[in-house]
Amino acid sequence: MSTTPPSLFDLTDRVIVVTGATGVLAGSAARYLAAQGARVVFLGRDQTKLNAALADTAGLAGETAAFACDVLDRPALEHTRDTILARWGRIDALVNAAGGNQPGATIPPDKSFFDLDLAAYRQVLALNLEGTVLPSQIFATALVAQKRGVIINFSSMAAARAITRVIGYSNAKAAIDNFTRWLAVEFATKYGDGLRVNSVAPGFFVADQNRRLLLNENGTPTARGQAVIDQTPFRRFGQTPELHGTLHYLLSDASAFVTGTVIPVDGGFSCFSGV
Numbered sequence: 001m002s003t004t005p006p007s008l009f010d011l012t013d014r015v016i017v018v019t020g021a022t023g024v025l026a027g028s029a030a031r032y033l034a035a036q037g038a039r040v041v042f043l044g045r046d047q048t049k050l051n052a053a054l055a056d057t058a059g060l061a062g063e064t065a066a067f068a069c070d071v072l073d074r075p076a077l078e079h080t081r082d083t084i085l086a087r088w089g090r091i092d093a094l095v096n097a098a099g100g101n102q103p104g105a106t107i108p109p110d111k112s113f114f115d116l117d118l119a120a121y122r123q124v125l126a127l128n129l130e131g132t133v134l135p136s137q138i139f140a141t142a143l144v145a146q147k148r149g150v151i152i153n154f155s156s157m158a159a160a161r162a163i164t165r166v167i168g169y170s171n172a173k174a175a176i177d178n179f180t181r182w183l184a185v186e187f188a189t190k191y192g193d194g195l196r197v198n199s200v201a202p203g204f205f206v207a208d209q210n211r212r213l214l215l216n217e218n219g220t221p222t223a224r225g226q227a228v229i230d231q232t233p234f235r236r237f238g239q240t241p242e243l244h245g246t247l248h249y250l251l252s253d254a255s256a257f258v259t260g261t262v263i264p265v266d267g268g269f270s271c272f273s274g275v
């Protein structure tokens, strides 16, 4: 009698924690993962948005849960982890998608580097970098205990090449690339090859945090949005579902020998010289 081996891409019943799951990219990804049969935990700060996100998962194959939890709040993260473990007994993956920018941590055209607001700069570093490191510290205790699990961080096109104006966010995302490689090595060398840490680097997807930068109110690209499109060989912004496949691959056993990588999902933005 022949038995079919499980698919390399099978995510059935995997317990996957997604931060920033009330946002555009991670919300869509979390719904997709639930549709694949994973048990998906939505994390965000706003209970109303979380309720709406959970309502959207009704009827999908996988179970879902939601917790209001700031990624910089250690006790809230620990409580969330313990509640998940009490319910499902394990945590298989953490997707660190919470992040974003704020105006004070950028340099507008009429200002210079010397005007940078250090308080806003620190807040953006904290949200993006510490907001990735701290949840990893808390949730990965479960992965390490199991000697198996996956972390996916969210990098950006701003990490490897300079994007004008965007200083704080770019510095934080560059540090996330470094953290991804560092933690991949730390976990593999200390706890074995069941633990993997990778990043996705989305190109330009229209979301809440960048909509006004990329699009005019009538939906046409701003001058900056058009500059992005001109630098993107696909000549368009990304569509949110175009991130799902890369996340699925990195979460599944299909990427069992892949760790410490940063995968661009960018329509060619990062490889294009502009000529």
Ligand SMILES: NC(=O)c1ccc[n+]([C@@H]2O[C@H](COP(=O)([O-])OP(=O)(O)OC[C@H]3O[C@@H](n4cnc5c(N)ncnc54)[C@H](OP(=O)(O)O)[C@@H]3O)[C@@H](O)[C@H]2O)c1
Pocket: 019, 020, 021, 022, 023, 024, 025, 026, 043, 044, 045, 046, 049, 069, 070, 071, 072, 096, 097, 098, 099, 100, 127, 131, 154, 155, 156, 157, 201, 202, 203, 204, 205, 206, 207, 208, 209, 210
């Ligand atoms: N869109 C793009 O083109 C693009 C490109 C490259 C990288 N990224 C990265 O992709 C990730 C998702 O971005 P997005 O574009 O989907 O942004 P988004 O729609 O603005 O979503 C951001 C998410 O982060 C959450 N968040 C913010 N501060 C938080 C905190 N202190 N604690 C917990 N959650 C917090 C927000 O939750 P609340 O509801 O609580 O505010 C929201 O769920 C981010 O890391 C972003 O930097 C995006």
